[in-house]
Amino acid sequence: MPTVPAVPGDRISRIATRVSTIELLFDLVFVFTISRVAEIVVHHPDWTGVGQAAVVLALVWWMVDAYAWLTNQTAPDTTFVRLALIAAMAGFLVLALAVPEAFGATGVLFGAAWIAVAVIHAALFIQRGGRGAAGRMLVVGPANVLVGVLLICSGFVEGPIDWVLFTLPFVAFLGSALLSARGGFDPGVSHMVERHGLLMIIAFGESIISIGVTASAHELDAALLAGIVLAVGVVAALWWCYFAGDDRRAEEAMSAADPRRRTGLALTAFYLEHLAMIFGLVLLAAGLHDLLAEPTHAVPLPAALLTGGGAGLYLLADASYRTTLRLGPAGWRALGAAAATATAWAGVAGSGLLQLALLVAVVVALLALERAGARRTVRDRSTAADTAGAVG
Template structure:
């Protein structure tokens, strides 16, 4: 396949660098922290807070993915700035457990730092693309910063306003100024998903910490591992290059918008699903043979369902695969909630494994029959 044409003055980035992977490892610490926040308090209010924080954080992470897609971190200045960006994300992650409490200021400062580094670097290498976006980024970052210093409910109001500014800002220009290197873009977002799924395995170990190693505990841990593996298969298995090819097929004038929808917005439910799954397994692993609460059953099945629905949206946008299979599998995942309530966590986890495995088998058979 012929590589997409790169406009004059733009930089082509083909491979994800090890420095970017290092950056992603720091970012995923925020996912770990959000999982801990949700597992600590399985309520609707906390879930909404986690969703709001994820939206804010993901917007800025994805901004860095677009940045390195445009300007590879190949010189000492860019690498130094990327290190400062990592420091900002580390401060954000450390503040997350009490972001709506005493650590709100640290969350705001860390976010403003990350935003300033991102906008400053891109204004140097892609001024046309950032001419309108940089002021809007400054507005949203300022709302987050000020929100970190004021009490609730004003903190929540300002942070919701910041999320709304972020959501609207890319639609105020056509995104045609951005050159998307498909191979890099797909690989970068794939890496963040696989690292996040890896954190769901870590959650199993955290949930099992201090518990007696019994056959039941081993079996539940194995089910959690299999479920994470199947979700990896859902996202990656069999068609790793399909998303890249879909982006390459998209006309250059519409490629930026397609990248925003598929890798920006559609990846929010994917990551939220991983957070829900990890929190659900972490809470369930110590009570594997007991009836679990409605909140525990919902977050466990809901995590898988949201991941599947997010993946269906991702595929629908790029027109790859069979997204309707994943949509119905997401509904099937929600139908396993009564098993956790009436039986136990083991039964619910096993049923979720069956649902996702059945999805993959159905898709395989559908592909073979074409």
């Protein structure tokens, strides 16, 4: 029987097993954050706007995910920790308010809010995260504060230097990730998977909110109602990709992984690949904003690309996530990503309704093909087992 590495005594009572209600309250700010990131793309539906949105979301997601790791390593079960999380929630709200002009007028505010949430995070981790995690945080925490200093500096410059100051933090993130992967953290699997699943629900919810906000600004005629139904169908189909068993399989895969590899796997699967999935949903929401304005007309090229490309990016990242944790075949999702992106031509040459109908068809088809393949695999294994039994 394999030996299970012992969990240090100071962490047995600290590792969270379920998501707490204070974490659910904390994560509500992320809904507003995603809305603000989508605003960047809605107002600047070009490569510059998409690039700015990607950088800002990656920066914010680093700290959002850092708090998910914090509450994973130490349950927020004291008044002090809960009050500190509420203070951090206020900091995140200010951070979100500064998002649309983070590359401009509100850059200093964005950086200052980042420093506030980084300091609270580091202080809580050092105090409550256990000896190994606290040791790592003595390096990671100051690095996160340095990121905030760079962001404040970006508020005083414009042009290429602004982009340099916004991208330099990713060097610090890479160093922090490599350091963390060497040990000190041992993710509580059930909590980690559940928390990120709930954050994905928030991202899906923002897409639904975008549909509702756009629809409320126009007359509710038959064409718009059809567009709403199809848009909800797209979001629901993408939700199905994530929650039709992959969440359960992710927990099993993380539990079965070598504890020495678990932190690295979590950083790849739950920071990088979840970030890409969420950004895909942000692009989709931004595209739907213009597509639903006149769903029976040809879609402007930027909106068509955002809608199809957003769904495609989500599916490609989901395929990568499946591959990282070996959750199941990823080929159909990769093909679905290409097909979803290609629906942009239908929006430009036809209408928004046609593009949405094709998007629904693409995702439903790949799910059906995956399910048929899974059934065939089970049937083949059963046949092989029966044959082996007969021979024996």
